[in-house]
Amino acid sequence: IDVYSTELREEWTLLLWTTVAVLVPVLITLWCSFQRPKRKVQLKDLFRKSKHGWHYTDLFNKPTYCCVCSQPILQGAFCDCCGICADEECIQRADRILSCKEIMTQSQTDGRFYHQWVRGNVPLASYCAECKQQCGNQPKLCDYRCVWCQTTVHDDCLSSLNDDLCDLGEFRSVIIPPYYLYQVNKLHRRHPDEYSKLAAVCGSGWTPVLVLANTRSGNNMGEVLLGEFRTLLNPVQVFDLSELPPSKALQLCTLLPPGSVRVLVCGGDGTVGWVLDAIDTMKLKGQDQFIPLVTILPLGTGNDLSNSLGWGAGYAGEIPVEQVLRNVLEAEVVQMDRWKVQVVSKGNYFRKPKVLSMNNYFSVGPDALMALNFHAHREKTPSFFSSRIINKMLHYYRFNLELDGEQVTLPSLEGIIVCNIGYWGGGCRLWEGMGDEPYPPTRVDDGLLEVVGVYGSFHCAQIQVNLANPVRLGQAHTVRLVLKSSRMPMQVDGEPWAQGPCTITITHKTQALMLYHSAEHTDDDDSSASEAEEPSADHIDTASNTQETVTVS
Numbered sequence: 001i002d003v004y005s006t007e008l009r010e011e012w013t014l015l016l017w018t019t020v021a022v023l024v025p026v027l028i029t030l031w032c033s034f035q036r037p038k039r040k041v042q043l044k045d046l047f048r049k050s051k052h053g054w055h056y057t058d059l060f061n062k063p064t065y066c067c068v069c070s071q072p073i074l075q076g077a078f079c080d081c082c083g084i085c086a087d088e089e090c091i092q093r094a095d096r097i098l099s100c101k102e103i104m105t106q107s108q109t110d111g112r113f114y115h116q117w118v119r120g121n122v123p124l125a126s127y128c129a130e131c132k133q134q135c136g137n138q139p140k141l142c143d144y145r146c147v148w149c150q151t152t153v154h155d156d157c158l159s160s161l162n163d164d165l166c167d168l169g170e171f172r173s174v175i176i177p178p179y180y181l182y183q184v185n186k187l188h189r190r191h192p193d194e195y196s197k198l199a200a201v202c203g204s205g206w207t208p209v210l211v212l213a214n215t216r217s218g219n220n221m222g223e224v225l226l227g228e229f230r231t232l233l234n235p236v237q238v239f240d241l242s243e244l245p246p247s248k249a250l251q252l253c254t255l256l257p258p259g260s261v262r263v264l265v266c267g268g269d270g271t272v273g274w275v276l277d278a279i280d281t282m283k284l285k286g287q288d289q290f291i292p293l294v295t296i297l298p299l300g301t302g303n304d305l306s307n308s309l310g311w312g313a314g315y316a317g318e319i320p321v322e323q324v325l326r327n328v329l330e331a332e333v334v335q336m337d338r339w340k341v342q343v344v345s346k347g348n349y350f351r352k353p354k355v356l357s358m359n360n361y362f363s364v365g366p367d368a369l370m371a372l373n374f375h376a377h378r379e380k381t382p383s384f385f386s387s388r389i390i391n392k393m394l395h396y397y398r399f400n401l402e403l404d405g406e407q408v409t410l411p412s413l414e415g416i417i418v419c420n421i422g423y424w425g426g427g428c429r430l431w432e433g434m435g436d437e438p439y440p441p442t443r444v445d446d447g448l449l450e451v452v453g454v455y456g457s458f459h460c461a462q463i464q465v466n467l468a469n470p471v472r473l474g475q476a477h478t479v480r481l482v483l484k485s486s487r488m489p490m491q492v493d494g495e496p497w498a499q500g501p502c503t504i505t506i507t508h509k510t511q512a513l514m515l516y517h518s519a520e521h522t523d524d525d526d527s528s529a530s531e532a533e534e535p536s537a538d539h540i541d542t543a544s545n546t547q548e549t550v551t552v553s
C-alpha cells in the first residue's frame with residue numbers, strides 16, 4: 001500500500017508541475033495582450049495632449065538611442081518636429097522634460113535668436129560645425145543638432161562653438177521664424193503693410209513655403225513627407241490635409257506679407273485641384289492680395305498636371321526634400337488657365353446644370369469609358385458600360401461640335417478629348433502625338449483648349465503608347481458639344497460618370513498662379529531668381545524644345 005501511495009503522489013506531483021508549466025506562459029501571454037491595448041490607449045492619450053508631434057514605431061530605421069535613459073532602442077516613439085526619441089518607459093518623462101520646436105516665440109530681449117539643441121540621434125553623415133569631423137558616429141547618445149538650422153556639433157565642441165546665434169540655416173528664406181509669428185500676434189492692427197514691415201527681420205528674398213500634404217495619396221509617402229518638412233521648417237507651416245482642408249490651411253497666408261507665399265502641394269492632381277478651388281474661394285472672400293503661388297510634389301502615379309508643369313508624374317523619394325525645396329525656390333511663375341465645364345442635360349433645362357472646374361482635360365468616349373470602368377472596378381459596382389454588347393452600341397455616338405461658335409465637320413469619331421495641359425492619359429503628349437506632323441503650338445496660359453478626336457478605343461490605346469496621332473480638330477477659347485446619344489461615359493480631370501443626351505459648354509474660368517520647374521536649372525544659375533518675378537511661359541511652348549526641358553518619368 002505504501003509503494004502504491006508513493007507512486008500516486010509522484011504522479012500527482014508530475015501532473016501538477018505539467019499543468020503549471022503549461023498554464024504560466026498562457027496566463028502571461030493573456031495578461032500581456034490585455035495590457036497592450038490599455039498601454040496603446042494611454043500612449044494615444046499622451047500623444048494627443050503633447051506639445052510634441054509623437055509617432056510610434058515598431059522598428060526605428062537607423063541606430064537610435066533614448067533621449068532620457070540613453071539606452072539603444074529598437075522600438076518606441078519619436079517626435080517628427082524636434083526629432084527626440086524615447087522608449088515606451090521613458091516617453092512620459094521625455095514629454096515632460098524636453099521641449100519641442102516652439103512654433104511662436106519671442107526672440108531674446110536683445111532681439112537675437114539662439115540655437116535650440118537636441119542631443120543625440122543626429123542624421124547619418126552629418127559634420128561638426130566646429131571641427132568639421134563626422135558627427136554622431138559613436139554607438140551611444142551623443143552630439144547635438146539645432147532643430148531650426150540643422151547645424152550639428154560634437155558634445156566636446158559645443159562649448160567652443162563661437163556662434164551661438166541661429167540664422168535658421170540654409171532654408172531661412174522659406175521658414176516662418178517663430179519670432180515673426182510672435183510679432184504678428186502682438187500687432188494691434190493686422191494689416192498687410194505691417195506684415196511687410198515685420199518681414200524685414202526675416203531677410204530680403206523671404207518667400208515662406210506652406211506645405212499641404214495629402215496623406216491619402218501615394219501610399220504612406222505623404223506621412224513621411226509631413227515628418228521631413230516638420231523637421232526642416234516651422235511645424236506651423238506644414239499641414240496634413242486629412243486633418244485640415246486647404247481652405248483652412250491657406251488662411252495662414254493672410255498673416256504673411258502679400259505676394260510672398262508659395263504653397264507646396266504634396267498629392268495627386270486631384271489634391272492640386274482641391275487646393276486651387278480653395279484659392280478661388282479666397283478670391284471670392286476678397287483675399288486676392290494673399291493668394292499664394294502653387295507648386296507640386298506629385299504623389300501616386302500618372303499625374304498629368306504635375307508632369308505638364310515640370311514636376312514629374314509621381315514622386316517616390318528620388319530626391320531628398322531639401323532638393324525639393326531648392327527646386328521650389330528656383331521655379332518660375334506661370335499663369336495656368338482653368339476652365340468651367342457646364343453640362344445641361346436634355347429636357348432638364350429648368351434644373352440647375354452640372355458645373356465643374358477643369359484643370360487637365362475633358363473627354364467623352366473611349367478614354368472616359370476606361371476611367372469609368374476602372375472607377376466601377378474600384379468601387380466594386382457593376383458599370384453600366386461593362387457589357388461588351390453595350391460597348392458595341394456605344395459606337396453610334398452622335399456629336400455636334402462647335403469651336404468658338406463655328407461648327408466643325410467631324411469624321412466618324414467615337415470620342416472627343418479637350419485638353420488644357422500638355423500631358424494626357426498618364427504621361428502621353430496628346431496634342432503632339434507621334435511628333436511627325438506639324439501642329440500649332442500650345443501653352444498653359446494662352447486661354448486656348450486643344451480639341452482632338454479618336455476613332456475608337458483601339459486608336460485611343462495606340463495614341464497612349466505613341467503609335468498613332470489623334471485627329472486634331474482645332475484650338476478654341478470656347479468649346480460647345482451637343483451629344484445626342486442615349487448614355488455616354490464622360491470625365492473631367494479623371495472623374496468619370498455616365499451622361500445622357502446633353503449640351504456641354506467649356507469656357508475660361510480663371511488663371512491660377514503656378515510654379516514651373518525646368519530641369520535645365522543648375523545650382524549656380526542665379527539669374528533665375530530675378531526672372532521668376534515675370535510670368536514667362538515661353539518654355540512651355542510645346543512646339544519648341546519642351547522635350548528637352550521637361551523630365552518625363
Ligand SMILES: [Zn+2]
Binds near residue numbers: 067
Ligand atoms: Zn529610455
Ligand SMILES: [Zn+2]
Binds near residue numbers: 083
Ligand atoms: Zn518635439
Ligand SMILES: [Zn+2]
Binds near residue numbers: 114146168
Ligand atoms: Zn540653429
Ligand SMILES: [Zn+2]
Binds near residue numbers: 129130132133153154
Ligand atoms: Zn567637433
